[in-house]
Amino acid sequence: MFPAILFYIFSATIIFSALMVIFSKDPINSVLFLIFSFVNAAGIFLLAGAEFLALILVIVYVGAVAVLFLFVIMMLDFNIENIKKETKKFLPLGLFIGAILFLEISLMIYTPEIFSNEFKIIGKYQISNLSNTEILGNLIYTDYFLQFQLAGFILLVAMIGAIVLTLRHRDYVRRQNISNQINRDSKASIELVDIKLSDRGKNDN
Amino acid sequence: MSFIISYIVPLLIIFLQSLLVMIAVLLMAYFGIYADRKIWAAVQLRKGPNVVGPFGLLQSAADLLKLLFKEIIIPEKANKMIFILGPIVTCFVALSSWAVIPFAENWVVADINVGILYIFAVSSLGVYGIMMGGWASNSKYPFMGAMRSAAQMVSYEVSIGFVIITVLLCVGSLNLSDIVIAQKNLWFVFPLFPMFVIFFISALAETNRPPFDLPEAEAELVAGYQTEYSSTLFMLYFLGELAATFLMCAMTTILFLGGWLPPLNIVPFTLIPGVVWFMLKVAFIFYLFSMVKALVPRYRYDQLMRLGWKVFLPISLFWVVLTASFLLIFDIAP
Numbered sequence: 414m415f416p417a418i419l420f421y422i423f424s425a426t427i428i429f430s431a432l433m434v435i436f437s438k439d440p441i442n443s444v445l446f447l448i449f450s451f452v453n454a455a456g457i458f459l460l461a462g463a464e465f466l467a468l469i470l471v472i473v474y475v476g477a478v479a480v481l482f483l484f485v486i487m488m489l490d491f492n493i494e495n496i497k498k499e500t501k502k503f504l505p506l507g508l509f510i511g512a513i514l515f516l517e518i519s520l521m522i523y524t525p526e527i528f529s530n531e532f533k534i535i536g537k538y539q540i541s542n543l544s545n546t547e548i549l550g551n552l553i554y555t556d557y558f559l560q561f562q563l564a565g566f567i568l569l570v571a572m573i574g575a576i577v578l579t580l581r582h583r584d585y586v587r588r589q590n591i592s593n594q595i596n597r598d599s600k601a602s603i604e605l606v607d608i609k610l611s612d613r614g615k616n617d618n
Numbered sequence: 619m620s621f622i623i624s625y626i627v628p629l630l631i632i633f634l635q636s637l638l639v640m641i642a643v644l645l646m647a648y649f650g651i652y653a654d655r656k657i658w659a660a661v662q663l664r665k666g667p668n669v670v671g672p673f674g675l676l677q678s679a680a681d682l683l684k685l686l687f688k689e690i691i692i693p694e695k696a697n698k699m700i701f702i703l704g705p706i707v708t709c710f711v712a713l714s715s716w717a718v719i720p721f722a723e724n725w726v727v728a729d730i731n732v733g734i735l736y737i738f739a740v741s742s743l744g745v746y747g748i749m750m751g752g753w754a755s756n757s758k759y760p761f762m763g764a765m766r767s768a769a770q771m772v773s774y775e776v777s778i779g780f781v782i783i784t785v786l787l788c789v790g791s792l793n794l795s796d797i798v799i800a801q802k803n804l805w806f807v808f809p810l811f812p813m814f815v816i817f818f819i820s821a822l823a824e825t826n827r828p829p830f831d832l833p834e835a836e837a838e839l840v841a842g843y844q845t846e847y848s849s850t851l852f853m854l855y856f857l858g859e860l861a862a863t864f865l866m867c868a869m870t871t872i873l874f875l876g877g878w879l880p881p882l883n884i885v886p887f888t889l890i891p892g893v894v895w896f897m898l899k900v901a902f903i904f905y906l907f908s909m910v911k912a913l914v915p916r917y918r919y920d921q922l923m924r925l926g927w928k929v930f931l932p933i934s935l936f937w938v939v940l941t942a943s944f945l946l947i948f949d950i951a952p
Contacts, residue, residue: 415625439697441697441700441753445700445750448746464730464731464732465732465735468732468735468736468738468739469735471739471740471742471743472735472738472739472742475739475742475743476739476742476743476745476772476775477742477772477775480745480746480749480768480772481772483746483749483768484749484765484768484769487749487753487761487764487765488765544731546731546732546792589920591921591924
């Protein structure tokens with residue numbers, strides 16, 4: 414009973430904060446609600462006994478992706494009225510993507526027989542008493558090794574693409590050369606000069 | 619009745635255990651501030667706090683009372699909700715990580731399978747408190763401090779992650795007690811010494827300790843993200859930062875210095891209880907933190923980013939591969 418109560422609390426907060434992401438006026442509030450819903454999703458993973466996935470969700474999405482998200486949104490200067498107008502233009506596209514996502518998820522739930530092969534592989538581990546971290550490791554690095562490598566490769570391509578798009582050599586930017594700075598010593602930067610003292614001091618006395 | 623026994627009683631026990639851990643952490647923070655100031659003073663040939671109480675031991679209590687009774691000032695143009703939430707998040711996150719730290723054998727509130735991941739996940743949330751506070755202050759210096767802090771913490775988390783992976787490769791478990799027990803014969807600080815150094819420096823950067831305290835560099839940014847904070851809210855930031863610092867000391871102890879294990883497994887050492895060894899090691903690491911604060915000048919911001927991304931990241935990644943290959947070739951992987 415206790416897990417059931419927790420489940421309803423978590424899922425209600427997820428739905429509430431997901432709605433607040435869309436409807437809150439300030440973009441910063443939207444991002445903070447997004448983060449809140451991520452954390453609650455991690456709670457649901459924990460209830461399902463998938464502690465590894467829950468913590469990876471927090472580390473990757475909350476600890477890294479959403480930080481950069483917040484970072485960018487804090488630095489941008491938004492005009493909320495303009496964004497509201499733009500939203501209406503993109504509404505059909507958003508609905509279309511949402512419908513596809515919904516269709517995919519319902520396909521997975523209502524036609525489990527197309528994943529029978531996957532169930533067989535996962536079932537192999539269910540009888541062993543490994544922890545779910547170890548099972549996940551076995552699945553990713555043994556059974557689905559090729560797919561995992563492919564996913565990593567796609568990410569690498571995306572990363573290189575992003576670097577290529579943003580890397581420009583600007584000649585007018587001044588850069589610090591660290592090794593030059595470290596190699597500089599007192600001999601190179603301080604010059605001791607003997608100055609001939611004038612005899613003005615004597616005359617003043 | 620059965621409902622009370624199966625749900626309410628365990629909850630109460632967990633609550634009391636958490637309370638105990640929290641009191642212990644707050645006491646650590648209390649004496650941590652004092653030790654920090656005394657060490658810093660000793661390095662500079664000053665006396666440090668010595669007026670309030672014997673040897674100045676009550677100085678932190680006096681500061682605490684002073685902060686509690688001050689007025690909370692919230693800037694007029696600040697986003698009030700997020701302004702108040704910021705320090706609370708920092709403090710909450712720093713304290714909740716302590717739930718999985720084993721102080722001695724079986725002395726742990728939550729002995730979960732993925733303890734180290736839990737700490738990594740929860741401590742990565744600490745950056746939100748600082749960002750929220752810096753942004754909500756609606757002022758330039760706090761905002762710049764918050765931006766610096768966010769970039770710094772995200773950068774150094776990467777190398778901390780790789781160091782943790784190296785240790786995990788040698789242990790074969792994500793449970794913190796298992797990590798300590800795996801060091802029964804040899805503390806990891808010896809075979810993995812370069813990783814220990816990287817972890818130590820990254821821990822300094824992750825907790826915004828000097829010489830990496832750029833988010834609050836007073837010469838450039840007044841007081842960084844906490845410029846607009848006063849009273850209890852300021853104290854929460856302060857406490858959160860100290861709790862996070864001690865958490866990093868505890869992490870270093872568990873990952874590299876054998877947690878609650880005595881240095882040698884022979885009679886005079888084994889008579890002393892594990893929790894004392896654990897606290898001694900934590901205190902030693904904190905002493906090193908304080909010495910670094912007193913001895914090393916502050917880094918420049920670009921040097922800090924360079925150190926994180928161009929020096930630590932490649933070295934730690936290389937060590938992950940090296941350790942993995944070593945364990946595989948000699949067939950000693952757990």
